[in-house]
Amino acid sequence: MNMHFVASETSEARAAAERMRTRYGDHKLDASEVVVALGGDGLMLQTLHRVMKLGKPVYGMNFGSVGFMMNPFSEEELEDRLAVAQRTRIYPLAMEAIDTSNKSHRALALNEVSLFRSTYQAAKLQISVDGAIRLEELICDGALVATPAGSTAYNLSAHGPILPIEAQLLALTHISPFRPRRWRGAILSNHAVVKFLTLEAAKRPLSAVADNHEFLNVVEVTVREDRTHGVTLLFDPGTGLEERVLSEQFSAV
Secondary structure (H helix, E strand, C coil), X not given: CCEEEEECCCXXXXXXXXXXXXXXXXXCHHHCCEEEEEECXXXXXXXXXXXXXXXXXXXXXXXXXXXXXXXXXXXXCHHHHHHCCEEEEECCEEEEEEECCCCEEEEEECCXXXXXXXXXXXXXXXXXXCCEEEEEEEEECEEEEECCHHHHCHHHHCCCCCCCCCCCEEEEEEECCCECCCCCCEEEECCCCEEEEECCCCCCCEEEEECCEEECCEEEEEEEECCXXXXXXXXXXXXXXXXXXXXXXXXXX
């Protein structure tokens, strides 16, 4: 099997990648059948964005602190592990953000699209779903839309719901809300189109972030799922993303 190895910047991951390149060979990305990523979830996210248009599956080995999307590291029997690996297909969110100079910015997000206040002033947002205003004014530090794969990341930290990985749903979650106090976010169909309007943009500037792409001074942000793109993650049998998300739902830690 033709493999392409990538590694995070840590000395341990880079050294392990060099040993595995020597042992299993290392093909150029375009000529590979699978990408093996040695690092943490941050490296995995970067790698998935890199291979999205190439259709290469990615098998991660954990050299990070959490490694939610990674497999345990071992230099042994890698070809056998890849041959029996379970595949999980995930799809990104497409974000279009318009800033105060009327410039449009586009990006894809596999985890979430987030809006954040840029100053000490709380943000004021209007939220529409499928063209209908659902929340006239949300006063908060920000808000986000998360995919099922991203629902266990920042969305969970913001007290959003964990979504089953195969669910055709999106999580709409506020970040440190002030008003209205009783709104707890929403679970939406993956066909929903969510639009955020920045209220009082000059006084209360916002930034929009799609995974690791940030755009400043946004006044309008539209988010929808994009099924024309997708990535495939590989996991050892019995440890797939579906099982990890389900386990997270029952975790008391």
